[in-house]
Amino acid sequence: MLGHLLCLLGLLGAATACGEPCQAAKAVFLSRWGDAYGYGGRIDEIWAKEIGTRLPPDEHYIDFTGSSLYWNSQVEGAMRELQTAVFGNPHSSNPSSLRTEARVEELRRRVLDFFGADPSIYDIVWTRSGTGALHILGETFPFTPGSRFAYLDSNHNSVLGIREYAKLAGAEHGAVSEAEVEAWLAGEPGASLPPILQEDGKAGHPKRHHSKRPRLEAAAADAAAAAAPGGRRQLAAQPAGQQGLALALEELGDPLDLEQASGTGRQHGRKHHSGSGGGGSGGSSGEPGEGGDKPGEAPVLNLFAFPGMDNFGGVMYPLRWVRAVQAKSTRRQRWKVLLDAAAFVPSHPLNLTETPADFVDMSMYKLFGYPTGVGALIARHEDIAAARKLYWGGGSVFLATSHLDWRLLRPCGAERFEDGTLPFLNILGLSYGLDVYNELGWANIERHTNAIREWLYSQLPQLRHSNGAPMLRVLGNHSGPDSSWKQGATFNFQILKPNGEVFSYRRAGTAMVAAGFHMRTGCTCNPGACYAFLGVRDEEVQTAAQLAQGNFSEWEWVWVRRKVDTPHAIPTAEEAAAHAGSVVANEGKHHQLVKLPLGSLRLSFGYMSRFEDAWALLNWLKQHYTDRTVDDYVFTAADGDSSSSGSGNGGDDAAGAAGTAAGRTQRRAEHVRRVIELQGPGWC
Template sequence: MRAKAVTTLLLALAAALAAPGHACPVKTPSPDDSALLTAKKEFLLSEGRIYGYGGTIDHLYEKEIAPRGEHYLDYTGSTLYLNSQLHAALEELESGAFGNPHSSNPSSARTEAAVEAVRARLLAFLGADPEEYDLVFTRSGTGALRELGETFPWAKGSRFAWLTSNHNSVLGIREYARQAGAEFGAVTEEEVEAWVASSDAGSAVQPGGSGTSAGIGTSGGGSTHRDGALLPSVLRGTATQPGQRGAAPLQRQLLAASALAASEGTLHTERRQRQQEQEQAEVPGMEGSFEAGAEPAPCLFAFPAYDNFAGIMYPLRWVREVQARSDAKRRWRVLLDAAAFLPAHPLNLTETPADFVVASFYKLFGYPTGIGALVARKSDIRAARKVYWGGGSVFLATSTLDWKHFRPSGPERFEDGTLNFLSIMSLQQGLDAFEVLGGPAAIERHTSALRSWLYDQLAGLRHSNGAPLLRILGRHHWPNARSVQGATLNMQLLRPDGKLYSYRAGATALDQAGFSMRCGCTCNPGACYGLLGVTDEEVRAAADAAHGNFSDWEWVWAPRPEPAAGSADSGAGGGGGSNVVPDGGTSGSGDARRVRLPLGSLRASLGWMARFEDAWALVRFIQAHWTDRADDAATSAPAEVAASLAAAGLAVDEASAAALLQRRRRTWSAPEVHGPGWC
């Protein structure tokens, strides 16, 4: 059964991997082909040692994926599945009957054994000690986060802090924190570094004691760490709590600043009125809200290992450092969102002992969809406060009595209803494919090599006046880029005068040319708005003004200080390359102008089957389509489509390309046809 399916997959992949490396589809060479082959040869001279799984990717792609005939650059959205994965999964299902694991019969026993084998293998894949951790199957990565938020043991004095650049699905946990009366707020990278470096969570941050935020904006409650500044309320040892009756002078100053921020919507707490009363108190010192001998309040800090907007990778050392901030009053647990990290980077929970880890498996393997996981310590599973129960999560229950008996322990306690067991079984084939390619470390090397080349090429594109064609967001330019920047290239298209092209028109043109990418904020408002130079208040005001109509959601007008005489305009360097139109208004600090700021951008992301041809085609298309262009150019030309197809290994004449373009135009008239892309 299982052994036969594994053999089928391994034989299929082995046949592809044994073929001659870097083979291209046979067709009549064209000038574009020659340019591609020359560029690829140069690339392989420098990166061939780590790119392409030992020179096998071209044949592997042709056999496993090539019939799709497009340039797939949305691996952070979902990876591509392999044909042999599907065949092996189907072969396993054909090998026998697999019944509901909640029954007790041969088919259910077969299913239960298969599901538990996958569970054990995934724990091993993550380097998680099965004596320490359990893996709960969920319906998605978002479902895992919801499960955690609902069952986390919030208590008096609990706090929930999250990095500003977390996904929306992490931000939603704050609603559970709010319900429980916990304090919660967003923190910047700089603030986290200051917190873990300080000797006491309530002490002043000394100069040089913090990192840099690298453009990530503050969602709220954050301070700028100059001399004597304190950590944000949600991270401080002296944060506002029920029962607090006074504060020392410097602490009162911070409370006053926090209350002001709260009135502007940047510090989220249910106790704002109480804060404002407390800041007036003249009694020195601080009364704690914790009774003598009480258990430490459970607190939660969440951060992404890999930011899905710009691909910034955050330090995994934070896991241990934040856990070390625990004391007699608070115990800090760490939630590591690894959904965007795991597809191309190894994670070992023995080395990085996060309390909770979230995964989404279609992002790793492409198939199946609808399966996520929450990896948690066994002790935290036992301490969780489950609310809803159903199906297999409850051992005994009665209909008339308000009584039930949960399963005493184990991940099944949180797996309500019947698991998606056939899909869970199909994760085996994805894990098999990972192993054949060399595991996450091999995929990391492959994508890193391609990212480096693609960044260099895109960053070098220029208009005829020498102005850059793109602004690329993230840390690609850092000296240690390979350790802090993932294979995601988030970009803005710039006109010759430095103003922005429409990112939505850009997405439409790319769609029509056969590029699968992502536009908008990619469900990561903190990273998106921070890097694009938009404040949360400006987004909220724009949304209120839209009155529910988001069909043209793309720009926000906001006041910005006039630059000093002789200084460079924002252009590609600041403010997101904004479009500037003076309106004669003023601000409290001097003259201001109205600036048109974008509410999204374009994202290309690489993964296990990303090829040099895809990267090369993207560079050539952007260069051909936007260099020196005066308009937004929301449609592609037949010649551009033909060139894109040629890079994908499909030779067509311009008439055929024009016919294909017409079909694509009917489907991709504008991104809003398929959703506004602003999430």
């Protein structure tokens, strides 16, 4: 009875959350995207039943890359199973233990089948998260001094962290751009490749390489040009506390000159010869490129890592890279491919028979919302056998002694890497998330999210100030006829003032959260994609972090030096530090201090997103930022009432105890401010 009542209240909220202008826009939307959107018209009914009153009608969940939303029936099914039987530690041999082991193994098979992974080729290692999966891979991959670890520059920082293990083993490592990968795979004659991708594997001394993806080159140039004299961006006065940074940057000189001398920043070919380099199936000589020369000697193993979709801007990368990189293997060096699927698979099907990556990592809560604390590393049996196991404990070891330095690992593949007792009750909950995806259809989820993405992007041109200047700057591959397989339903953007100046992403994020939008700010743990979009160099971030001396409560802007073409009077260092836009001299070159942000705003749609979410976002931005010039968020009652923008707020009666919309908005704003005061600007 209670479930029916909650469903009815949810339907009432859904019916009233979209006012007349919204309904008119939705009708136009459905006439164009109705076949792809909403699972055959079921989305509102599903929402009412499965999400219902858990989310107030004036709130909009647009952070699916952060975490998915779980259905009520998932939790009910999981709790029902726990109420019907006893599940014990699978490392025992009693009835409850055997019951647990059988269910865990059943779910291994189901997950492999879900991803089209042949169990005779692949196995699955249960981990605590996607990051946990990458941690295990980095720790156990058989890097040697002859190995190379190449990774796309827009990888999540959990992938970047693998380079620490490569360094320990004395392997080469480096970031590469999309254009460089394509040139490498195409074998273009005369192509300028970073050392990490050169065929002979002898990279020599470290080299600097700062090429970005073409679309980000334009973004960085736009950011710099906008801040130059005569550009469209008028810089605000330099904030207190940042003068030391500006002075330090002046003393450091030209960032391009700094690259030549500092030995810091992104490198494509650095070798580290201090590591042990042993173990695994790599070459034994310790010299680059010598694996596989002797009869019967195993080739050196290299690792190439890229995301199916980057978590920052939702840009998708070609899955054909998997086979193409593997095909670059030679008798001496074999390339293995890590596909980071954490952001990709929640809305895009992945079949490992068609895309035979060697390693795939994922977080289950990003797929199903529930349970948390479970991730997975799907790997080939041959790679699991070749992995170099370091730490062991709990169930991953078969026999060990206390006084004698000896242990015998489990002979089974995946279980050798599952240290300690698995979160077996959480793993059981995966069954009900898999049921949801099987019910809706993975391909239908992709079509649904893409419909929302296409509509919202088609509406963004109307977000302009009265002078015609655009209100947003958006990253990604949203335009073009092939955007559906190049761009996910993620919008990473900056909000611009009428003069082109960028609004504070932290203040804008606070305003959006207070208005009920569940979203994300910052660099979202993806420094490569983030800083390229913002036009900030790696060395500048490093310098700013060093000058912060551990205090990141004000981490939001960085003052950097950029060359300018027009000479101006050169002020003193004190004047340059006190006035934004001043030009300073460095070895006869004219430079300008430019204020650039260190983060942006991210909205990500998912399988339970609705048209109303995109509509509310579009109209809230239009209402609150058109012709706004003051970069300061102040709460107003209108922030809690979106009816003036046409989305309606008639669900307040259904929300009942949640209070008025204005009251909820006030509490959300105060909560965000307290969190920022305690924790700083947010994660990554």
